[in-house]
Amino acid sequence: MIKIFDTTLRDGEQSPGCSMNLSEKIQMARQLERLGVDVIEAGFASSSPGDFRSVEELSRVIKNATVASLARCVKKDIDIAYDAVKKAVKPRLHVFLATSEIHMKYKLEMTEEEVLERIQKYVSYAKSKCDDIEFSAEDATRSNVKFLCKVFETAIEAGATTINIPDTVGYVTPNEYHNFIKEIKEGTKGIENVDISVHCHNDLGLAVANSLAAIEAGATQVECTINGIGERAGNASLEELVMALKTRKDYYKKDTNIVTEEIMNSSNLLSHITGVKISPNKPIVGKNAFAHESGIHQHGVLKERTTYEIMDPKSIGLNKNSLVLGKHSGKHALRDKLNELGYEINDDELEELFVKFKELSDVKKTVFDEDIHAIMIREFQKVEGGYELIDYNAFTSDGKESKTVIKIKKEDEVIEMVGSGRGPIDAAFDCMGKISGSDIKLKEFSIYSVTQGKDALGETILRVEHDGEIYAGKGISSDIIKSSILAYVNAINQFSGGEVIEDAI
Numbered sequence: 001m002i003k004i005f006d007t008t009l010r011d012g013e014q015s016p017g018c019s020m021n022l023s024e025k026i027q028m029a030r031q032l033e034r035l036g037v038d039v040i041e042a043g044f045a046s047s048s049p050g051d052f053r054s055v056e057e058l059s060r061v062i063k064n065a066t067v068a069s070l071a072r073c074v075k076k077d078i079d080i081a082y083d084a085v086k087k088a089v090k091p092r093l094h095v096f097l098a099t100s101e102i103h104m105k106y107k108l109e110m111t112e113e114e115v116l117e118r119i120q121k122y123v124s125y126a127k128s129k130c131d132d133i134e135f136s137a138e139d140a141t142r143s144n145v146k147f148l149c150k151v152f153e154t155a156i157e158a159g160a161t162t163i164n165i166p167d168t169v170g171y172v173t174p175n176e177y178h179n180f181i182k183e184i185k186e187g188t189k190g191i192e193n194v195d196i197s198v199h200c201h202n203d204l205g206l207a208v209a210n211s212l213a214a215i216e217a218g219a220t221q222v223e224c225t226i227n228g229i230g231e232r233a234g235n236a237s238l239e240e241l242v243m244a245l246k247t248r249k250d251y252y253k254k255d256t257n258i259v260t261e262e263i264m265n266s267s268n269l270l271s272h273i274t275g276v277k278i279s280p281n282k283p284i285v286g287k288n289a290f291a292h293e294s295g296i297h298q299h300g301v302l303k304e305r306t307t308y309e310i311m312d313p314k315s316i317g318l319n320k321n322s323l324v325l326g327k328h329s330g331k332h333a334l335r336d337k338l339n340e341l342g343y344e345i346n347d348d349e350l351e352e353l354f355v356k357f358k359e360l361s362d363v364k365k366t367v368f369d370e371d372i373h374a375i376m377i378r379e380f381q382k383v384e385g386g387y388e389l390i391d392y393n394a395f396t397s398d399g400k401e402s403k404t405v406i407k408i409k410k411e412d413e414v415i416e417m418v419g420s421g422r423g424p425i426d427a428a429f430d431c432m433g434k435i436s437g438s439d440i441k442l443k444e445f446s447i448y449s450v451t452q453g454k455d456a457l458g459e460t461i462l463r464v465e466h467d468g469e470i471y472a473g474k475g476i477s478s479d480i481i482k483s484s485i486l487a488y489v490n491a492i493n494q495f496s497g498g499e500v501i502e503d504a505i
């Protein structure tokens with residue numbers, strides 16, 4: 001059995017534009033639990049009060065999976081990480097220190113001896129607080145293998161129950177990694193009593209191949225993320241890894257606890273939460289992964305699906321029969337759909353959402369899954385004390401400067417302002433800039449149609465820069481000017497005094 005350690009909420013969140021608020025992390029963690037992952041790395045508790053709160057809250061919410069927090073070999077990090085995970089049913093402390101020459105010399109400014117001492121000291125300290133300890137040798141694949149064996153021996157003697165061999169910069173190749181792990185297995189005393197974990201980055205597009213090679217060499221845990229998000233080019237993608245093991249069970253002869261039918265839900269939920277789209281040719285979860293365009297392939301698939309499909313789409317949760325939601329649907333069907341899409345809600349939340357659902361179904365014939373995601377994403381974005389759009393009017397005609405008037409509320413104050421620009425959206429952003437009185441630069445802006453038909457919902461995703469920091473905003477509406485204003489409001493609410501409502505659905 002291969003343990004799946006999901007780090008979507010920690011390493012995944014380290015990818016630019018993938019930050020999640022607490023309510024988004026809770027929804028995602030619940031979905032990861034339905035997916036059946038063994039370990040959820042909930043965050044790096046000491047890195048910020050927000051990270052602490054989310055690790056602490058996830059430790060309360062998650063019942064089956066182990067909940068881990070990352071910590072440096074620093075007392076304060078370990079204390080804070082333990083405080084955050086201590087209420088979990090199965091807590092884990094994940095302690096790390098770099099072991100490559102380049103990291104030790106330039107980053108840590110430590111000698112090999114100092115690194116070994118520090119590992120001994122802080123893994124023992126972590127062990128005095130928590131039974132389940134993972135130790136990671138950051139940049140392991142660029143470390144001297146003999147030194148690495150000493151590193152792991154030290155960590156195991158100090159109480160580590162899992163040792164992790166990360167390919168931090170995505171440098172290694174599959175055969176090389178396979179041999180490297182074999183060498184570590186042969187050269188490290190006590191390694192037979194602990195889990196061997198791997199954590200691969202995708203800088204050369206080899207993260208999944210390297211993880212699979214590591215499994216063949218004896219790794220018992222793989223670290224990965226949904227949709228492969230993560231630092232730089234990302235981490236090994238959970239769905240690719242798991243489906244490779246499942247589809248080629250004849251070769252790998254290994255199982256995981258993953259409920260593969262939950263893969264599509266997990267992937268869609270993350271993509272909706274982060275606003276990061278999945279490329280159509282992405283293996284397993286891309287729009288084209290099970291699509292057949294050419295005649296010869298279509299002919300083959302019509303006669304026998306397996307001529308061109310190595311996986312059954314149903315095995316990842318595609319093509320499930322589902323109830324069609326519309327203006328005549330009731331709360332049971334809405335709850336059923338929300339659960340099917342990976343959202344858990346209580347009765348009060350259902351009442352509130354049902355009102356929004358009815359408003360939408362009055363204007364749309366059919367409410368698609370994407371519409372439901374859109375309603376939920378709006379709920380996640382609620383901000384207490386932040387700006388709230390009340391109304392807007394746009395005046396535009398070909399070749400002339402456009403004007404947009406926005407009426408907006410912040411706490412009890414209603415503000416009305418006019419902006420001008422090249423087109424109504426440019427004018428709306430000019431107006432929002434004046435309202436917030438801040439120096440804001442628009443860095444990225446895209447609008448996607450998220451549902452079908454002429455009444456489709458448009459999703460705006462943008463990034464703005466303020467005070468050297470980048471803030472992402474999302475807005476959804478059947479009116480693209482409104483979705484753009486909502487996205488802008490969502491972005492500026494993150495720095496203009498609003499506080500994300502932690503218990504929003």
Ligand SMILES: CC(=O)SCCNC(=O)CCNC(=O)[C@H](O)C(C)(C)COP(=O)(O)OP(=O)(O)OC[C@H]1O[C@@H](n2cnc3c(N)ncnc32)[C@H](O)[C@@H]1OP(=O)(O)O
Binds near residue numbers: 011044046138
């Ligand atoms: C490979 C990975 O993914 S590692 C995880 C990366 N994730 C993150 O860094 C996200 C969160 N990080 C943060 O918010 C901040 O970096 C913090 C709060 C953790 C630390 O912030 P700061 O104290 O300002 O330090 P800063 O980030 O500038 O530098 C890192 C410091 O940690 C030290 N350090 C790095 N790794 C380790 C380690 N594993 N154990 C002990 N010390 C370490 C560095 O040497 C440096 O020390 P110095 O301040 O004495 O020079």
Ligand SMILES: CC(C)C(=O)C(=O)O
Binds near residue numbers: 139164169199
């Ligand atoms: C903290 C460690 C496991 C990491 O993310 C890496 O080395 O990539």
Ligand SMILES: [Mg+2]
Binds near residue numbers: 166199201
């Ligand atoms: Mg990493």
